[in-house]
Amino acid sequence: MVEFEYAKAVFDLAKENNKVSVFTECFNAVCETLEPNFLEIMSSPFVNKDEKKKIIDKVYHSLDLVFIHFLYVLIDHNRFDRIRVIAKEYETLVLQDNNVLRVKIISANELKKAQLQDLKKSLSIKYPGKTIEIENKINPNLIGGVQIITDEKSLDASVKGTLDRIRESL
Structure with a gap:
């Protein structure tokens, strides 16, 4: 590019x-x-x-x-x-130069501070040496769960995403 x-x-x-x-x-x-x-x-x-x-x-x-x-x-x-x-x-x-990883977490409702801290802790283990910055976006169309998006990859742990994957496998 x-x-x-x-x-x-x-x-x-x-x-x-x-x-x-x-x-x-x-x-x-x-x-x-x-x-x-x-x-x-x-x-x-x-x-x-x-x-x-x-x-x-x-x-x-x-x-x-x-x-x-x-x-x-x-x-x-x-x-x-x-x-x-x-x-x-x-x-x-x-x-990248400052070892900062921005993470967008999309959820049906705003996550509580403790939930965000838990996610941040988990991401810190997965990405050692990185400073994690989390942005919580709300998508009322999600049934439940979360979508986690970084520059490197995307993880759809939402109920809708799980149901879509089950539907595709049938």
């Missing part, structure tokens, strides 16, 4: 310059300001690349200069429209 290659390159650059958190803030600032009209202009083949860079300079003048040059690279290679995906890949690289 091309987006990963850009994210990896900018992440390596950020690490080399000790600016990982600065670039994270820059990505956040850019992604927060992206509106459809702006993206359309920045992706348009009818707008000169130098004009696009001038727009970047005006809109993002307060961002880190090295990061702005990264935005220029995206413009030069007609990839500015992929900035959100690149930002997401960058965030994943930062989490």
Whole structure:
């Protein structure tokens, strides 16, 4: 995936310059300001690349200069429209570098603090050395149980998922 290659390159650059958190803030600032009209202009083949860079300079003048040059690279290679995906890949690289594992737990009802702690404890055993961050999402369509989703894999321990697997095996 091309987006990963850009994210990896900018992440390596950020690490080399000790600016990982600065670039994270820059990505956040850019992604927060992206509106459809702006993206359309920045992706348009009818707008000169130098004009696009001038727009970047005006809109993002307060961002880190090295990061702005990264935005220029995206413009030069007609990839500015992929900035959100690149930002997401960058965030994943930062989490991996910091040994953080984000886990989404989907349940029919909000889990109690003790249940989340138990899940966190179990995940800490399965993923030693990782800091576990849990996000509990509610899906009222689940009959019971939970779905556990990490970057690495997904485990469907919901009643609905179990019933679906039984139905498929019949």
